[in-house]
Amino acid sequence: xxxxxxxxxxxxxxxxxxxxxxxxxxxxxxxxxxxxxxxxxxxxxxxxxxxxxxxxxxxxxxxxxxxxxxxxxxxxxxxxxxxxxxxxxxxxxxxxxxxxxxxxxxxxxxxxxxxxxxxx
Amino acid sequence: xxxxxxxxxxxxxxxxxxxxxxxxxxxxxxxxxxxxxxxxxxxxxxxxxxxxxxxxxxxxxxxxxxxxxxxxxxxxxxxxxxxxxxxxxxxxxxxxxxxxxxxxxxxxxxxxxxxxxxxxxxxxxxxxxxxxxxxxxxxxxxxxxxxxxxxxxxxxxxxxxxxxxxxxxxxxxxxxxxxxxxxxxxxxxxxxxxxxxxxxxxxxxxxxxxxxxxxxxxxxxxxxxxxxxxxxxxxxxxxxxxxxxxxxxxxxxxxxxxxxxxxxxxxxxxxxxxxxxxxxxxxxxxxxxxxxxxxxxxxxxxxxxxxxxxxxxxxxxxxxxxxxxxxxxxxxxxxxxxxxxxxxxxxxxxxxxxx
Numbered sequence: 001x002x003x004x005x006x007x008x009x010x011x012x013x014x015x016x017x018x019x020x021x022x023x024x025x026x027x028x029x030x031x032x033x034x035x036x037x038x039x040x041x042x043x044x045x046x047x048x049x050x051x052x053x054x055x056x057x058x059x060x061x062x063x064x065x066x067x068x069x070x071x072x073x074x075x076x077x078x079x080x081x082x083x084x085x086x087x088x089x090x091x092x093x094x095x096x097x098x099x100x101x102x103x104x105x106x107x108x109x110x111x112x113x114x115x116x117x118x119x120x
Numbered sequence: 121x122x123x124x125x126x127x128x129x130x131x132x133x134x135x136x137x138x139x140x141x142x143x144x145x146x147x148x149x150x151x152x153x154x155x156x157x158x159x160x161x162x163x164x165x166x167x168x169x170x171x172x173x174x175x176x177x178x179x180x181x182x183x184x185x186x187x188x189x190x191x192x193x194x195x196x197x198x199x200x201x202x203x204x205x206x207x208x209x210x211x212x213x214x215x216x217x218x219x220x221x222x223x224x225x226x227x228x229x230x231x232x233x234x235x236x237x238x239x240x241x242x243x244x245x246x247x248x249x250x251x252x253x254x255x256x257x258x259x260x261x262x263x264x265x266x267x268x269x270x271x272x273x274x275x276x277x278x279x280x281x282x283x284x285x286x287x288x289x290x291x292x293x294x295x296x297x298x299x300x301x302x303x304x305x306x307x308x309x310x311x312x313x314x315x316x317x318x319x320x321x322x323x324x325x326x327x328x329x330x331x332x333x334x335x336x337x338x339x340x341x342x343x344x345x346x347x348x349x350x351x352x353x354x355x356x357x358x359x360x361x362x363x364x365x366x367x368x369x370x371x372x373x374x375x376x377x378x379x380x381x382x383x384x385x386x387x388x389x390x391x392x393x394x395x396x397x398x399x400x401x402x403x404x405x406x407x408x409x410x411x412x413x414x415x416x417x418x419x420x421x422x423x424x425x426x427x428x429x430x431x432x433x434x435x436x437x438x439x440x441x442x443x444x445x446x447x448x449x450x451x452x453x454x455x456x457x458x459x460x461x462x463x464x465x466x467x468x469x470x471x472x473x474x475x
Contacts, residue, residue: 003340027332027335027336028191028336031335031339031340031343032339032340033343034340035343036409037413038409038410039408040409043346043409047342047343047346057330062329064272071184075405075406080408085462093273100330100333100336101448110427
């Protein structure tokens, strides 16, 4: 999926927003995996408060984008599915967070300016 | 005579047979006119009388090429911001700052007619987009028609008939006017929002970048917090390693009766050290979350701390060579390895806590 590039009218361009993290489910999965080396499917589902179906869909989508690696393993005799973020995925996620931060800062700056204009 | 009669009958039957075969062959001919009539007229396609594109002649159900989806376009360069609705057309002109994400494959608008130059933004039926124009006025555009027949899956685009026009436009017009009357909209710049199904998933559609950022950071902290180690663990790992190798070294240097006891204690402490690390790794494995190397530390720190590990071993080896006593080498190894282990694990725990 190609990443979308959004240009700001005023100020600098806002880049780095990735369509792969468009949904909250995918964003949360990427955020959780960015905080650890590898995580088990059930744990991710529980900690991110996502249904198994939603997590599965999000994981598959991110895997297709090359951001997540899915590995089947065992803990004892129990089969487990492990998810991990790839290097590319981590970089894209960090860029996405940076873009969200920039958007948030721009919004706050404009809000404060407009509030000043109205009061003045 | 009888032979001639029989020959004539044979000729007649052969000619009848050939005529039937020829008729059947002509019916299977793709150029046969009847096939196109059976398949029906194509909605789109060439009008020169040839078979329409995508039409399988002879097949009762013909496929037609799917038209391109209609999209709402926005002009980025026009100074004024204006909104118009013309027969279901949504046209917004003006500079904009779209925020958030849109998956164009999921967004469709059944607009037609009016077009503007510029980038394209598609709106789902019932969806809303907000942005600010160059005059810092908040502009919202809402696709009021909730009965869009355009499908979401781009791989199965089919032309669908437009939804029936509402009986009275007065029901739609006020909604449009309320949302799209730029003069009445507050000039206070609200937070940038792009209402879309991208951030739906059972959650609020109205999710700002700030909220998304907060959610992402909170989730990341949850992951890091799931793999912390106890506060006493770095000290335990460092001390047990240092004492274990140290006692082994002292035992090797001692030639008295207590040598066996010293070596036994040293071995026990080394086993405790290895077991503690193994128990911690097993706890992480059972919890289902494996921490990153170095916790949340930077890559440079991880490389540095990993590179430190061979240093005590190399120093201990040098001491052994110099003194020719394995006991001294083991003593030095214990001290250096224990200290480095304590330092690395403490730094790891601190960086994880910070994140």
